[in-house]
Amino acid sequence: MELTKKINYRDNIVSLVSKAGVYIVFAVLIIWFSSANKRFLTIDNLLLILRQAAPIGIAAIGMTFVMVTGGIDISLGRNMFFVSAIVSYMVGRGGMLPLSLFDTPVGYLLVILISVVLGCLIGWINGELTARFHILPFIVTLSVGCILRGIGLWFTASATPSMVFFSPIANGRVFGIPVVIILFAVALIIFDIVLKKTVFGRQIMAIGNAPNAALKAGINVRRTVVLTYMLCGALAAFGGILSAGQIGGVALSFGEGNEFTAISAAVIGGTSLFGGKARIIPGTIVGIVLITTIMNGLAMINASPYVYTIVRGLIIFAAVMLDSMHFKGYTK
Amino acid sequence: MSEPKVALKINGIEKSFFGIPVLHGINLSLNEGEVLGLVGENGAGKSTLMNVIGGVHLKDAGTIEVFGNPYEPVSPKSAMNEGIAFIHQELNLFSNLTVAENMFLENFPTGIGKVIDYKKINQKAQETITQYNLPVKPTTVVGTVSTGICQMIEIAKSQMGNARIMIFDEPTTSLSHSEKEKLFQTIRELQKKRISIIYISHILEDVFKLCDSIAVLRDGRIVYDDKAENITQEKLITHMVGREIGQLYPLSDKSVGDEVLLAANNIISEKVKNISIALHQSEILGMYGLIGSGRTEFVRTVYGLDSMSSGEIMVRGEKITNLSPETCIQHGIAFVTEDRHGAGLLLSKPVADNLSLVKLRNILKRFKVVDRKKETETVKDLISKLNIKVTDPKAQTADSLSGGNQQKIVFGKWIAVEPDIFILDEPTRGVDVGAKFEIYSIIMKMAEQGASILMISSEMEELMGICDRILVIKDGAISGELKKKDFSQEAVIKLAL
Numbered sequence: 001m002e003l004t005k006k007i008n009y010r011d012n013i014v015s016l017v018s019k020a021g022v023y024i025v026f027a028v029l030i031i032w033f034s035s036a037n038k039r040f041l042t043i044d045n046l047l048l049i050l051r052q053a054a055p056i057g058i059a060a061i062g063m064t065f066v067m068v069t070g071g072i073d074i075s076l077g078r079n080m081f082f083v084s085a086i087v088s089y090m091v092g093r094g095g096m097l098p099l100s101l102f103d104t105p106v107g108y109l110l111v112i113l114i115s116v117v118l119g120c121l122i123g124w125i126n127g128e129l130t131a132r133f134h135i136l137p138f139i140v141t142l143s144v145g146c147i148l149r150g151i152g153l154w155f156t157a158s159a160t161p162s163m164v165f166f167s168p169i170a171n172g173r174v175f176g177i178p179v180v181i182i183l184f185a186v187a188l189i190i191f192d193i194v195l196k197k198t199v200f201g202r203q204i205m206a207i208g209n210a211p212n213a214a215l216k217a218g219i220n221v222r223r224t225v226v227l228t229y230m231l232c233g234a235l236a237a238f239g240g241i242l243s244a245g246q247i248g249g250v251a252l253s254f255g256e257g258n259e260f261t262a263i264s265a266a267v268i269g270g271t272s273l274f275g276g277k278a279r280i281i282p283g284t285i286v287g288i289v290l291i292t293t294i295m296n297g298l299a300m301i302n303a304s305p306y307v308y309t310i311v312r313g314l315i316i317f318a319a320v321m322l323d324s325m326h327f328k329g330y331t332k
Numbered sequence: 333m334s335e336p337k338v339a340l341k342i343n344g345i346e347k348s349f350f351g352i353p354v355l356h357g358i359n360l361s362l363n364e365g366e367v368l369g370l371v372g373e374n375g376a377g378k379s380t381l382m383n384v385i386g387g388v389h390l391k392d393a394g395t396i397e398v399f400g401n402p403y404e405p406v407s408p409k410s411a412m413n414e415g416i417a418f419i420h421q422e423l424n425l426f427s428n429l430t431v432a433e434n435m436f437l438e439n440f441p442t443g444i445g446k447v448i449d450y451k452k453i454n455q456k457a458q459e460t461i462t463q464y465n466l467p468v469k470p471t472t473v474v475g476t477v478s479t480g481i482c483q484m485i486e487i488a489k490s491q492m493g494n495a496r497i498m499i500f501d502e503p504t505t506s507l508s509h510s511e512k513e514k515l516f517q518t519i520r521e522l523q524k525k526r527i528s529i530i531y532i533s534h535i536l537e538d539v540f541k542l543c544d545s546i547a548v549l550r551d552g553r554i555v556y557d558d559k560a561e562n563i564t565q566e567k568l569i570t571h572m573v574g575r576e577i578g579q580l581y582p583l584s585d586k587s588v589g590d591e592v593l594l595a596a597n598n599i600i601s602e603k604v605k606n607i608s609i610a611l612h613q614s615e616i617l618g619m620y621g622l623i624g625s626g627r628t629e630f631v632r633t634v635y636g637l638d639s640m641s642s643g644e645i646m647v648r649g650e651k652i653t654n655l656s657p658e659t660c661i662q663h664g665i666a667f668v669t670e671d672r673h674g675a676g677l678l679l680s681k682p683v684a685d686n687l688s689l690v691k692l693r694n695i696l697k698r699f700k701v702v703d704r705k706k707e708t709e710t711v712k713d714l715i716s717k718l719n720i721k722v723t724d725p726k727a728q729t730a731d732s733l734s735g736g737n738q739q740k741i742v743f744g745k746w747i748a749v750e751p752d753i754f755i756l757d758e759p760t761r762g763v764d765v766g767a768k769f770e771i772y773s774i775i776m777k778m779a780e781q782g783a784s785i786l787m788i789s790s791e792m793e794e795l796m797g798i799c800d801r802i803l804v805i806k807d808g809a810i811s812g813e814l815k816k817k818d819f820s821q822e823a824v825i826k827l828a829l
Contacts, residue, residue: 197447199440202433206426213424216388218409218438276428 026290033297040300047178053292054184055170055243060262060284061191062232062239067266068195068208069225070275071130071137073232075145077258078152079122080240083115084250085152087241088161090114102165111166115237122148123233127226145259153252160251163244170245180242187235192280204228208275236262257309260316265291267319274323291315337364337399339497339528340385340416345394347380354380356552357394362497364399365526367519369543369560371536373572373734373764377552378532382499386411386418398497412438416497417490423482427475431468432457435489456492464488464518480511487518498522499530504538505761508623509829516542534764535791536565548572573766581797582773586780588800589613591648593784594665594753596634599643603629605808606643611753611784616775618795619788621805622828627788630805631755635660635667647753661690665753666746668739677738679731683722684711686730686741691748714744719770736767743774754778756787760794772798792824804828 034041059076066073073079090096091111101107122144129140155161163170172179195201203224207214215221244250267273268290269283294315298308340362347355355377362368372378383389385396387405396403398414405411411418418424425434432453441449457470466484468477474485483503490498500519504512519529519542533539539546540560548556548571556563556571569580594611603626611617621627632638634645636656645652647663657667678686688695688707695706711725718740722728730738739759746754759775760768776798779785789795795802796819804812804827812827 193447197450199442199446199448202429202437202440202448205428206437209426209428210424213422213426216386216408216418216420216424218407218412276426 023286026286026293029290029294029297033293033300036297037300040297045296045300047181049289049292049296050181050184051178051246052296053288054178054180055239055246056258056261056292057184057239057265057285057288058187058242059232059236059239059258060265060288061187061280062235063259063262064266064269064271064278064280064284065191065195065204065228066137066232067263067271067273068204068275068278069228070208070211071225071228072141072263072273073123073126073229073236074138074141074259075122075126075148076141076232076236076262077255077260078145078148079119079233079236079255080243080258081250081255082122082148082152082240083118083237084163084240084244084254085155085161086118087111087115087166088163088244088250089155091165092161093157099165102168108166108169111241112238115241116234119233119235119237119240120230121233122237123230124226126233127229130229131222131225156250156252158252160249162249163241164248166241166245167248170242180246183242188281188285195278195280200224200227205276205278208277210276257312260312261288261291264312264316264319267323268315272323273320287319336366338362338397339364339366339399340530341397342385343395343397345381345384345396346392347384347389348392349380354552355384355391358549358552358554360547360554360557362528362530364528365523366545367523367529367531367543369539369546370530370532370549371534371539371546371568371572372549373736373766376549376572376764378549379501380552381549382418382501382530382532385416385499409438412493414497415493415495416499417493417495419483419486419490419498419500419503423479423486425474425482425486428473430471430473431461431485432470434474434485435460435492438493460488460492478511479506480508480514483507483511483515484518487522491522495527497528497530499532501532502534502762503531504533504535506623509825512538534762536568536765537793540565550574569765572764580769581794582769582776584776584780586614586776588615589782592646593648594634594786595646595649596630597644597646599630599633599640599645601629601633601638601640601643603808604633604640607805607808607810609786609803609810611786613784614779614782615801616779616785616787616799618799618802619786619805620790620792620795620802620824620828621788623790625805625828626808627805628757629808631667631757631786631788635665635755637667661749661751663753664751665755666749666751667755667757668742668746668759669757677730677742680729682726683715683720683728683730683733683741684708684725687711687714687725687744687748690745694749710748714748717747718744718774720744734764734767736763736771739763739767739771740774743771747774747778752783754783754785754787756785758789759787760789760791768794792821796821796824 039045059080063073063076091099097107097110101110126141126144129135130137169179174182203219206217206219207221207224211221240255244254265287266284268287269279269285271278271283294311295308298311338361342358342360345355345358346353358381370378380389384391385405387407387410390406396405403414435457436453441452443449454470461468461470464484466481466488468481474482503515507515522529531539531542543560545559546556546563546568547554548568550572589612591613592610593613596607596609599607607630609617619627629638633640636659645655647665652659652663688710691710692702695703695710697703715722715725720740721737722733730741760771763771775785775787787795787799800816802814802819802824803810804824806828814823
C-alpha cells in the first residue's frame with residue numbers, strides 16, 4: 001500500500017503547491033526581503049511595486065486572453081517597444097504631434113488612440129496568420145515580433161527617444177493614487193467581467209477547450225481568435241506607452257523579455273498554456289505582482305544584475321512545470 | 333391511416349474530396365417519428381453524409397428537404413436552424429464550462445454590453461435538468477460528470493433547441509452498460525414525441541433493438557434500405573461488406589498449453605484490488621468488465637504504465653524487476669491499446685515508418701544505421717501477412733487508412749518483433765465488421781503459433797467468440813471465471829453487475 005500512498009502524496013503536493021504555492025512563495029519572499037532591507041515593507045515601496053507591475057500587468061491581461069484560446073503572443077514585448085518607438089518618433093523627431101497638444105487632454109488621448117490602433121493592427125496580423133493559415137502561434141508571433149523590433153529600431157535611429165511628454169499620465173497621481181494603478185485596476189475589473197460573464201469570454205473558453213466542437217457549435221472560431229490577438233496587441237501597446245512614459249524614454253532594450261514576464265504572470269495566476277482555463281482576478285494580478293515583487297526585492301537586497309534573468313527564467317520554468325503537472329488532458 | 337410525414341428527404345447527394353468521389357447519389361428518406369439505423373463499414377461514407385447534412389462539408393450535387401421545405405446546409409448553424417441536432421461519438425460539450433453555459437452556448441441571452449444573463453440561463457437549465465431528471469446542477473462544471481450524463485445533457489440541450497431530427501453517431505462507444513440502457517430508453521421517449529432519428533452504429537444488435545428501418549451504406553452508395561424486420565443480421569453484414577461472410581469468428585483447433593507464460597500475482601494499485609491471473613501458452617484469455625471496473629487499469633499496471641503498490645509480474649516463471657514498458661518489451665510482451673490515436677500510432681507518419689518502428693533496433697547495420705533493405709522487406713512482409721490495404725506504404729500516412737487497417741498496423745509493428753505475450757485492450761473498437769474478422773484471425777493465428785493473449789473487450793460476443801476463458805472484473809477484483817463451455821451472455825453479465 002505504500003506506493004499508493006506515495007502517489008496520493010505526490011498528487012496532493014502538486015495540487016497544494018499549485019493552489020496555495022504562489023501565496024506561500026509570496027509570504028516567504030516578503031519576510032525575507034523585509035528582513036534584509038527595512039525599506040522594502042514601506043507604503044512607498046509597495047506603491048512602487050504596484051506602479052511597476054501595472055503596465056506589464058495590463059499587457060498580461062491581453063496575454064491571458066490569447067492563452068485561453070490555446071494561443072500565445074511572443075511579439076508582446078516587441079509590440080511594446082515598437083508602439084512606444086513610433087509615438088515617441090511622432091512627437092519627437094517626426095514632429096507630427098506638437099508638444100503644445102499636450103497642454104490639453106487631446107494630446108494624450110491622441111497618443112493612446114494611435115497606440116491602441118497600432119496594437120490592434122499588430123494583433124490582427126498575428127491573429128489572421130495564426131487562425132487563417134494555421135501557422136503555429138509561437139512561430140507567427142516570434143517572427144512578427146522580430147519585424148516589429150527592426151522597424152522600431154529604425155524609428156528610434158538607435159538613440160533613446162524621449163517619452164517624457166507622456167509622463168503626466170504614466171507618473172501622474174489622482175487623489176494621491178498613481179494613475180497607472182487606477183488604470184490597471186479598471187482594466188482588471190473590466191476584463192475579468194469580459195472573461196467570466198460575457199458571450200465573448202465564454203466562447204473563447206470553449207474554443208480553448210475544444211476548437212472543433214466550438215466550430216460545430218456555430219462559433220466563428222477564426223474571428224474570435226483574431227479578436228483575442230487584437231485585444232492582446234491593444235493592451236500590450238497601451239501597457240507599452242505607460243511603461244515607456246514611466247521611464248521617460250524608449251531605450252534600445254525596452255520591452256525585451258516582457259512577453260515572458262506576461263506569460264509567467266498568467267501561468268502563475270492559473271491560466272493554462274494548454275488553453276481553456278484562465279483567471280484574471282486574482283490570477284493574473286497575483287502573478288504579475290509576485291514577479292515584480294521579486295524583481296524589486298532583488299534590487300533591494302542589492303543582488304547582482306545577472307541574477308535577474310536567472311530568477312526570471314526559474315520563475316517561468318516553475319510556473320510552466322506546475323501547469324504541466326496539473327494538466328490531466330491528452331498526455332496520459 | 334394517413335401516410336406518415338417525411339421529415340428528411342435526401343435526393344442524389346454527391347460529394348468528392350480532391351476529385352475522389354465519396355458519395356455517389358445518395359437517396360434516403362426519414363419519416364417523422366421513425367428511427368432509421370444507418371450502418372456501413374468504416375470509409376463507406378457515413379461520416380461524410382452526416383457532415384453534409386450538418387453543414388460541415390458542402391455537397392457537390394443533390395437536394396435535401398426538411399419537412400417538405402428545401403434545406404441548403406452551409407454551416408453547422410444552418411442545421412441548428414432547421415432543428416437538426418447531432419449527438420456525436422466524441423461529445424461536443426465543453427468540459428471547462430458549466431452545464432447551463434453549455435446548454436446556451438450557441439445563443440446566450442444577454443443584457444447590457446453582451447453580459448450573459450446568468451440568472452435566466454441557470455433557471456432555464458434547471459427546468460430542463462428537472463425534466464430529464466439529470467443528477468447535475470446548472471452550475472456544475474461539465475468536466476466533473478461522467479460521459480453518459482454528458483450525453484444526456486447534450487440530448488436535453490438539443491431538445492431545448494426544439495430539434496425535430498436527431499442524428500446519433502456511434503453514441504454508445506464510451507458508455508457503461510446502464511448508461512446505454514438509459515440512452516435507449518431516452519431515444520424511445522424521443523420517438524414517442526414524434527422526433528425523427530438517424531442512429532449510426534457498428535453494433536448491429538443495438539441497431540436491430542432500436543430501429544424501425546435500416547439503411548446500409550457501402551462505398552458511397554445506399555445498397556439496402558428497408559424495414560428492420562425484413563432483414564436478418566447475417567444478411568445485413570453481407571450487404572455491408574459486399575460479400576458472404578461464412579462465420580463471424582475464425583475457427584481453430586488449437587489447444588491451450590500447460591506452460592504459464594505470464595503470471596500476475598496479487599496486483600494491487602489505485603483502482604485494482606488484488607487481481608491474480610495466469611496466462612498459458614496458446615491461450616486467449618478474455619477480460620470483461622463494465623467501464624470503471626478497473627480492467628484497463630489492471631493491464632496498464634501489468635505493463636508498467638501505472639505504478640502498483642504491491643504484486644509481481646512473472647514471465648515464464650521469471651520475475652520482472654524494474655517493471656516498465658521497456659522491460660516488458662524486453663520480456664516479449666506487446667501491448668495494443670484501445671487508444672490507437674493517442675498511444676498506438678504515429679498518425680501523421682507513413683505506414684512504413686509505423687510498421688518498422690518497434691523492429692528498428694533489430695535491423696541495424698554497422699554504426700547503428702538502420703538497414704533500409706531489411707526495413708522495406710519487413711514492411712512488405714507485414715503488409716501481405718496482415719492484408720493491410722495500402723497502395724504506397726512509404727507515402728501514405730497512417731491516418732489516411734480506415735480504422736480496421738490502422739489497427740492492423742498497430743498489430744503489425746508488434747508482430748514484427750515476434751513477442752509471445754500480447755495484451756490487447758479493445759482491439760476492435762471502431763473497427764468495422766469485415767476488418768474485425770481479419771483481426772480475430774490475426775489474434776487466432778498468433779495463438780496457434782504459441783503466443784498467449786490477454787484481451788480486454790466491452791463486446792461480450794467477441795470475447796465469447798474467440799476466447800478460451802473469460803475473466804470478469806468488477807470493482808477492481810475478479811468476480812468470476814468462465815470456461816468456454818460455460819459461456820453465455822447471462823452468465824457474464826451476472827458476474828459483471
